Amino acid sequence: MNFLAIVDFGLNEKTGGYKRNLEIMKRLPKMVNVDIIPSLRNVRLYSFRKDLISLLVSLNSTPDYVIELLEKSSSVEEFLEGLKTEKRYDIAVVYNNSSENVELARRITSAPIGVQLQLEPFYQDVKTIFKIKFRGVTGRAVEKFKKAMEESKREEVKWKGLIERGDLNFAISVSKVPLVNSGLDRLISYRVTKPGNAFDEDLLKFRREENKEDYAVYFTRLMPEKGLFEIPLIWKKLRRDVKLYVMGQFVDERDKEDFLSLVKRLDVNIEYLGFKENEELYSTVAKAMFTVYPSHYDSFSLVVLESLAVGTPVFAYDTLALREIYGKVKGVHLARENDIKGLADLISNFKGEEVPIPEEYSSWDKVVKAELEDIKAFAKR
Numbered sequence: 540m541n542f543l544a545i546v547d548f549g550l551n552e553k554t555g556g557y558k559r560n561l562e563i564m565k566r567l568p569k570m571v572n573v574d575i576i577p578s579l580r581n582v583r584l585y586s587f588r589k590d591l592i593s594l595l596v597s598l599n600s601t602p603d604y605v606i607e608l609l610e611k612s613s614s615v616e617e618f619l620e621g622l623k624t625e626k627r628y629d630i631a632v633v634y635n636n637s638s639e640n641v642e643l644a645r646r647i648t649s650a651p652i653g654v655q656l657q658l659e660p661f662y663q664d665v666k667t668i669f670k671i672k673f674r675g676v677t678g679r680a681v682e683k684f685k686k687a688m689e690e691s692k693r694e695e696v697k698w699k700g701l702i703e704r705g706d707l708n709f710a711i712s713v714s715k716v717p718l719v720n721s722g723l724d725r726l727i728s729y730r731v732t733k734p735g736n737a738f739d740e741d742l743l744k745f746r747r748e749e750n751k752e753d754y755a756v757y758f759t760r761l762m763p764e765k766g767l768f769e770i771p772l773i774w775k776k777l778r779r780d781v782k783l784y785v786m787g788q789f790v791d792e793r794d795k796e797d798f799l800s801l802v803k804r805l806d807v808n809i810e811y812l813g814f815k816e817n818e819e820l821y822s823t824v825a826k827a828m829f830t831v832y833p834s835h836y837d838s839f840s841l842v843v844l845e846s847l848a849v850g851t852p853v854f855a856y857d858t859l860a861l862r863e864i865y866g867k868v869k870g871v872h873l874a875r876e877n878d879i880k881g882l883a884d885l886i887s888n889f890k891g892e893e894v895p896i897p898e899e900y901s902s903w904d905k906v907v908k909a910e911l912e913d914i915k916a917f918a919k920r
Contacts, residue, residue, distance in 0.1 A: 540918060542571050543628040545644050547578035547635035548594060550587040553816075554760065555841035556657040559713075559736060560634045561594075566907040568600040574626070575600045578635045579643060582609070582618050622647055630918040632711070636660040638697035645706045653709040653917055655910075656717040657838055661694040662687075663722035671836050675763030676797055683763075695721075702726055709917045711910060716838045716860045730913040735864075736839050737903045738848040745818070745825040746850045748893050754782040755886075756827040756851070758820065759834065759842050762790040766833030766856070767798055769879055773833065774807040776883035781808065783831070784823065788814040825849035829889065833882060839864055843871060847897045854886050870894035 546564055549557030567573050575598055581591055592609050595601040604623060612618040628650040633640045636658055644652045654660075662668045668691060672684045698721075701707040709728045710718065713735035718724035759765045774783055789795040795811075802809045815823065824830065830846040830853045837860040846853045847870050855861055857873035865871040870892065874881040 540571055540629045540915070541627060542567075542573040542914070543631035543644060543648055543650070544573050544575050545578060545631070545633045545635065545640045546575055547580055547637075547640070548591070550581055550584050550590055555736075555839070558841070559657065562737070562903045563634070563907055563910065564598055564600070566904060567911070568598065570907065570911055573600050574602055574628075576605060576622075576643070576647070577601075577609070578637070578640050579615055580635070580637065580640075582612075582615055585613075619643075619646065624648070630914060632914060636717075638694060638701060641701050641707050651708040651917055652706060653711060653914065654707060656710055656712040656723075659717040659720040659838075660698055660723075661691040661721050663695075663720070667720055671764055674835065675768050675794060679791070679793065680763065698723075699726070711913045713839045714860055714863050716863065719859065728917065730916065732906070732910045732913050734900050734906050734909060736841065736844060737900050737906050738841070738844050738897070739903075740901065742821055742845060742848040743896070745821040746848065746896070747825040748850045751828045751851075751891065752826045754784055754827055755829050755831055756784050756786065756824050756846075757831050758786040758815070758824065759832065760790055761785070761787040761798070762794065764834070764836035766835065767794060768801065769833045770831065771798070771801045771805045771807050771809060772879050773831065773883045773886070774809055775805045776880055778883075778887040781828070781886070783807075783809045784827075785809060785811045786813070786815045786820060786823065821845070821849055824851055827851050828891065829854055829886070831855070831882075831886065833879075834858065835876065837861065844897060844900055847871070847894055848901075850894050852889075852892055852894050854882060854889075856882065868897065 546560050548561055564575055577591055592606060608618050608621045624647055628648040630650050631644040631648050631652045633644050633654045636656060641652060665688060668687050669684060672687045673680045710723055711730050711732055712718055715731055718729055757770055761767050824846055830851050832842050832853055832855040835858060839860060843853050843865055852870040854872045856876040858876055861873060872885050874885050
């Protein structure tokens with residue numbers, strides 16, 4: 540099977556979604572004949588062009604002429620003009636939720652095209668946008684909500700047009716959440732990949748099941764949608780004194796100032812440690828009594844999965860994603876979404892527990908095999 544993959548690798552951002560794309564592309568060429576083409580967003584990041592070329596060369600699945608195009612082209616238009624369309628592909632998958640990359644795939648091939656979803660490309664219900672985006676400082680929340688609503692309307696028109704023209708034929712997803720939130724579950728054929736994600740095996744070396752230290756952690760992209768400003772409110776309502784270490788990068792520096800100001804004003808036992816990664820991050824999470832994660836914006840959540848992998852229980856909201864993926868998993872404790880007191884009560888009553896290794900999500904190879912089976916199912920239609 541000849542497989543075309545249009546992939547966004549992040550480059551200037553580090554998220555669980557971009558990490559997943561890379562892990563899939565490291566393994567996919569061992570299982571199928573695949574050509575990897577970078578997303579147009581990656582092509583536009585001119586200051587990261589050398590990084591992009593180096594990454595594609597290391598994966599060894601990008602046609603030589605595409606590497607040459609990236610080395611010589613100075614614009615997206617020039618890159619697009621140089622793309623070849625002679626090769627016959629059996630199927631194409633876009634690893635990005637931007638409509639322009641579906642159009643890019645169609646420019647290259649007439650084969651069936653699918654999209655791999657980790658977030659919804661648009662929202663069918665404005666109430667869902669409000670629930671996710673209207674968070675934090677009121678002025679910025681209004682601005683973010685209006686912007687998200689406008690973007691969603693634009694993308695909805697584009698995506699429905701792609702489907703109507705036959706340019707988008709199917710979807711695969713890490714959970715049902717992106718499909719349900721967008722309404723794509725009623726517009727297009729789809730499959731939910733199981734397992735849809737994995738933790739890195741190296742995390743197990745940090746795992747600690749006993750002798751936990753007397754602190755908790757909150758680590759993620761630090762933004763209101765991830766429950767940032769609820770964290771101090773939850774800590775204010777705790778009936779026990781627990782130190783909380785906050786780790787991550789603030790998406791908006793104004794949120795950092797407002798968050799630290801709220802922590803100081805409420806006089807809660809919270810300390811911001813800055814952005815941490817690799818051993819520094821996971822050794823801290825492994826030693827924690829628990830992770831708190833009052834997020835409203837997930838389709839799967841690697842924060843929860845990685846916490847479980849290193850033996851640390853999680854307290855979170857029962858959002859659609861966490862209920863679907865972790866609702867019956869030992870070590871995950873869910874309170875009703877937005878119930879700050881309910882989450883604080885769960886934490887206050889916590890006595891500690893041993894968390895089993897989430898074996899279902901312990902192998903990226905399993906994820907790739909499952910995803911490839913889903914893709915092949917559409918190639919046969």
